[in-house]
Amino acid sequence: MAVTLRQIQAFLAVAELGTFTKAAERLHMAQPALSQLVRELEHALGIRLFDRTTRRVELTEGGREFQGASAKIVHDLDLAIQNANDLAERRRGRITVAAPPLLAAAILPEAIAEMRERFPGVQVAVLDARTDTIIEAVRTNRVDCGLGTFAAVEDGIERIPMARDQLMLFCSPGSRFADTTVDWRELRGEPLITLTRDSGIRLLVEVAYETVGIPLVPAYEVSQITTALALVEARLGVAVLPTYARAAAPHRRVLARPLSNPTIARDIVLIRPGGRSVSPALATFETILRRYARRLAPADVD
Amino acid sequence: MAVTLRQIQAFLAVAELGTFTKAAERLHMAQPALSQLVRELEHALGIRLFDRTTRRVELTEGGREFQGASAKIVHDLDLAIQNANDLAERRRGRITVAAPPLLAAAILPEAIAEMRERFPGVQVAVLDARTDTIIEAVRTNRVDCGLGTFAAVEDGIERIPMARDQLMLFCSPGSRFADTTVDWRELRGEPLITLTRDSGIRLLVEVAYETVGIPLVPAYEVSQITTALALVEARLGVAVLPTYARAAAPHRRVLARPLSNPTIARDIVLIRPGGRSVSPALATFETILRRYARRLAPADVD
DNA sequence: GCTATTCATAAGCATATCATCTGAATTCAG
DNA sequence: CTGAATTCAGATGATATGCTTATGAATAGC
Numbered sequence: 001m002a003v004t005l006r007q008i009q010a011f012l013a014v015a016e017l018g019t020f021t022k023a024a025e026r027l028h029m030a031q032p033a034l035s036q037l038v039r040e041l042e043h044a045l046g047i048r049l050f051d052r053t054t055r056r057v058e059l060t061e062g063g064r065e066f067q068g069a070s071a072k073i074v075h076d077l078d079l080a081i082q083n084a085n086d087l088a089e090r091r092r093g094r095i096t097v098a099a100p101p102l103l104a105a106a107i108l109p110e111a112i113a114e115m116r117e118r119f120p121g122v123q124v125a126v127l128d129a130r131t132d133t134i135i136e137a138v139r140t141n142r143v144d145c146g147l148g149t150f151a152a153v154e155d156g157i158e159r160i161p162m163a164r165d166q167l168m169l170f171c172s173p174g175s176r177f178a179d180t181t182v183d184w185r186e187l188r189g190e191p192l193i194t195l196t197r198d199s200g201i202r203l204l205v206e207v208a209y210e211t212v213g214i215p216l217v218p219a220y221e222v223s224q225i226t227t228a229l230a231l232v233e234a235r236l237g238v239a240v241l242p243t244y245a246r247a248a249a250p251h252r253r254v255l256a257r258p259l260s261n262p263t264i265a266r267d268i269v270l271i272r273p274g275g276r277s278v279s280p281a282l283a284t285f286e287t288i289l290r291r292y293a294r295r296l297a298p299a300d301v302d
Numbered sequence: 303m304a305v306t307l308r309q310i311q312a313f314l315a316v317a318e319l320g321t322f323t324k325a326a327e328r329l330h331m332a333q334p335a336l337s338q339l340v341r342e343l344e345h346a347l348g349i350r351l352f353d354r355t356t357r358r359v360e361l362t363e364g365g366r367e368f369q370g371a372s373a374k375i376v377h378d379l380d381l382a383i384q385n386a387n388d389l390a391e392r393r394r395g396r397i398t399v400a401a402p403p404l405l406a407a408a409i410l411p412e413a414i415a416e417m418r419e420r421f422p423g424v425q426v427a428v429l430d431a432r433t434d435t436i437i438e439a440v441r442t443n444r445v446d447c448g449l450g451t452f453a454a455v456e457d458g459i460e461r462i463p464m465a466r467d468q469l470m471l472f473c474s475p476g477s478r479f480a481d482t483t484v485d486w487r488e489l490r491g492e493p494l495i496t497l498t499r500d501s502g503i504r505l506l507v508e509v510a511y512e513t514v515g516i517p518l519v520p521a522y523e524v525s526q527i528t529t530a531l532a533l534v535e536a537r538l539g540v541a542v543l544p545t546y547a548r549a550a551a552p553h554r555r556v557l558a559r560p561l562s563n564p565t566i567a568r569d570i571v572l573i574r575p576g577g578r579s580v581s582p583a584l585a586t587f588e589t590i591l592r593r594y595a596r597r598l599a600p601a602d603v604d
Numbered sequence: 605g606c607t608a609t610t611c612a613t614a615a616g617c618a619t620a621t622c623a624t625c626t627g628a629a630t631t632c633a634g
Numbered sequence: 635c636t637g638a639a640t641t642c643a644g645a646t647g648a649t650a651t652g653c654t655t656a657t658g659a660a661t662a663g664c
Contacts, residue, residue: 003383005307006621020642033622035643045383046390048579055630055641060579062389069382073375080371081305081347087364088348277350277362308652322611335653337612356610356660 001044005077008070010037011049015059015067020052091121093281097289098127098134099147102225103268106247107147111292115285122281131200138271144282145272147289149200149242158274160286163293166265167204168256170229170245171238181258184212191219191237193228205240208264229254244268244296268293303346307379310372312339313351317369320359393423395583399591400429400436401449404527405570408549409449413594417587424583433502440573446584447574449591451502451544460576462588465595468567469506470558472531472547473540483560486514493521493539495530506566507542513564531556546570546598570595 013023014034024031042049049063059067086092095115099108104126112124127134127143134146138157149165169187171177177186187209194216195202209216219237222228225248228239233252246256270286272278278286315325316336326333344351351365361369388394401410406428414426429436429445436448440459451467471489473479479488489511496518497504511518521539524530527550530541535554548558572588574580580588 003307003379005305021640030623031641032624032643032645036621039643045386047386047582051578052642053577053630056577057642061581062386065389066382066386069378069385073378073382076371076375076378077305080368080375083371084347084349084364084368087367275355275358276353279363280349323609331652332654333611334613334655338652341612354611356612357662359611 001040003041003044005074007037007041007044008074010034011041011063012067012071012074014038014050014057015063018057020057086121088280090119090281090284093119093122093279094125095122095145095279095282095285096125096127096143097145097147097285098129098137098143100131100134101128102248103147103244104128106244106296107289107292111285111289114288114292119281119284122285124285135271138273141273144279145270145286147268147270149266150269150271151266156274157271160270160272161267162270162290163268163296164265165242165244165268166263167201167208167240167259168243168245169238169259170232170241170254170256172232172235173253173255174235175238175255177238177257178255181260183261184208184259185214185261187238187240188214192216193220193222193231193237193239194218195225195228196221196223199223201240201242204264204266208240208259208262211262242266247296303342305343305346307376309339309343309346310376312336313343314369314373314376316340316352316359317361317365322354322359388423390582392421392583392586395421395424395581396427397424397447397581397584397587398427398429398445399447399449399587400431400439400445402433402436403430404550405449405546406430408546408598409591409594413587413591416590416594421583421586424587426587437573440575443575446581447572447588449570449572451568451570452573453568458576459573462572462574463569464572464592465570465598466567467544467546467570468565469503469510469542469561470545470547471540471561472534472543472556472558474534474537475555475557476537477540477557479540479559480557483562485563486510486561487516487563489540489542490516494518495522495524495533495539495541496520497527497530498523498525501525503542503544506568510542510561510564510566544568549598 010023010027013026014020017023017026020034020038021031024034027034038049045062045066047062047066048060049066050057051060052058083092097108108126112126115122115124127137129137131148131150134143134148135150135154135157137143138146139154147162150159169177169182194205197203206216220228220231222231225241225245228241229245229249229252231237232239232254240259241256243256270289272282312325312329315328316322319325319328322336322340323333326336329336340351347364347368349364349368350362351368352359353362354360385394399410410428414428417424417426429439431439433450433452436445436450437452437456437459439445440448441456449464452461471479471484496507499505508518522530522533524533527543527547530543531547531551531554533539534541534556542561543558545558572591574584
């Protein structure tokens with residue numbers, strides 16, 4: 001004979017209210033049904049829980065003992081259910097997102113701020129790391145998702161495109177490129193500020209120069225995008241950088257111009273462990289993230 | 303949508319075994335039924351508990367959290383049920399019995415010893431007190447039952463006759479009464495050892511003397527039954543005492559002879575709060591107690 | 605590419621659950 | 635002391651719930 005929660009609820013209601021009839025009302029059921037539940041429980045436990053005359057119902061010693069224990073159980077269960085509901089309703093939760101430093105600086109702060117505003121109970125943690133570290137962290141579940149421009153991603157990892165990022169020419173406001181769409185060929189002979197060769201962007205730029213057949217001779221070679229932008233602002237040359245570089249230093253007086261023939265674009269994608277369910281909080285965060293990603297790189301996706 | 307224990311058991315089995323099919327086997331049910339239970343639980347909680355592909359089932363983050371909470375709840379419940387069963391099976395329990403000192407010394411020790419032997423988990427406590435205190439203690443539920451010779455008992459208190467106790471003549475082996483049933487009238491002029499006037503027994507003796515019309519002149523007046531028996535043993539007189547006085551000093555060399563015309567008898571009764579249920583341990587103790595009571599005062603009851 | 609395994613879905617059916625009605629016991633009012 | 639009212643227990647029938655069987659879809663291994 002199995003003990004059920006319903007029996008326990010019936011028992012607790014009777015124990016609290018002291019009468020079967022009132023307890024039945026509270027539980028929205030008929031009194032005989034409730035009598036039956038209590039009887040079943042007594043039978044399952046092997047002890048009488050109530051001494052009942054027709055006029056008075058009171059707990060036996062064993063009943064009082066069981067009341068304490070079962071009240072705690074019911075309370076714990078309510079708490080557990082409440083916790084689960086909190087997760088479902090995004091009142092609680094924890095998201096860890098990995099992103100390369102630039103993207104982390106460009107997109108994440110605003111997205112996190114909005115998330116914090118709308119769902120104060122959800123904690124968002126950031127891991128800024130290099131691309132390969134990010135993939136590793138996603139695969140080993142150390143983070144819930146990763147943001148970046150990932151070329152080929154192994155399987156077992158899901159890819160969700162967020163926005164399309166395009167290489168652009170960054171120049172100073174007075175530059176001769178300031179008002180037009182720029183063709184790569186126009187860059188011949190222009191002093192070029194590049195990133196160092198360990199950067200993925202530098203690689204793309206080299207490919208493009210080679211494609212259009214002009215030699216790449218760096219005027220300056222720096223490792224940080226912000227440094228490159230500072231040099232551009234100082235009119236020491238132009239730089240070819242991804243769209244989202246604009247967000248890295250919004251206060252700088254530099255312009256970004258589209259580069260065409262060829263247009264070189266990469267997807268900014270969110271990756272996360274495949275096959276696993278997406279927590280409600282993470283699902284919301286993804287949509288927020290996509291909005292801010294597109295605001296930075298408004299080119300259409302797919 | 304209500305959460306049921308069955309759903310939780312299903313969930314825990316799947317969480318532990320990692321597959322629905324195996325869990326269904328353990329729970330002795332078909333796999334679809336178990337799938338349904340888990341689905342219902344997920345729906346009630348608002349979160350997915352498992353990430354399931356057809357090949358792999360693993361807990362989500364929320365699932366793991368709920369697993370911990372619900373496992374504790376199920377464990378607590380099992381414990382509570384176990385405790386109740388222990389009470390039912392007399393593996394555990396506590397009985398407090400009140401009795402006047404003499405009865406407490408005469409009957410209770412052996413009864414308690416047997417109880418302890420058969421049900422080691424049940425604690426039996428003794429409160430030795432005067433008759434009126436006993437009744438009061440029973441009425442206020444400070445003790446579970448009381449033993450004694452209670453004349454009229456108020457209602458709200460149940461009376462269970464245990465044995466019939468009779469006034470007897472206690473004399474030394476060499477006395478002229480040693481071999482016969484004694485008539486009260488034969489006591490005329492015999493040196494009588496009595497209890498002091500605050501004793502209920504003394505009262506009965508006075509009534510009997512008056513009834514048969516002989517004067518009561520105490521040779522000695524003592525307050526303890528054991529003292530009276532010692533004086534009898536020393537051949538200083540005879541004493542009129544209840545049957546169970548024999549048990550008070552089994553080593554003494556005194557004889558007890560029935561007293562007739564009139565035969566004065568009282569019931570040794572067990573009293574306990576009326577309308578309340580009798581715990582399994584107490585029920586057992588009552589039968590044990592009755593056996594020992596009858597052994598002392600073998601006269602039939604009712 | 606085929607088979608075996610695993611979980612989800614659908615439909616039918618047995619069982620359990622609950623509400624209504626009725627009865628017994630007790631209390632309270634007159 | 636009698637009658638009304640209250641309260642819990644029992645019996646019966648309608649409804650609902652839960653389980654099983656049968657089937658389908660997806661994946662991994664051979």
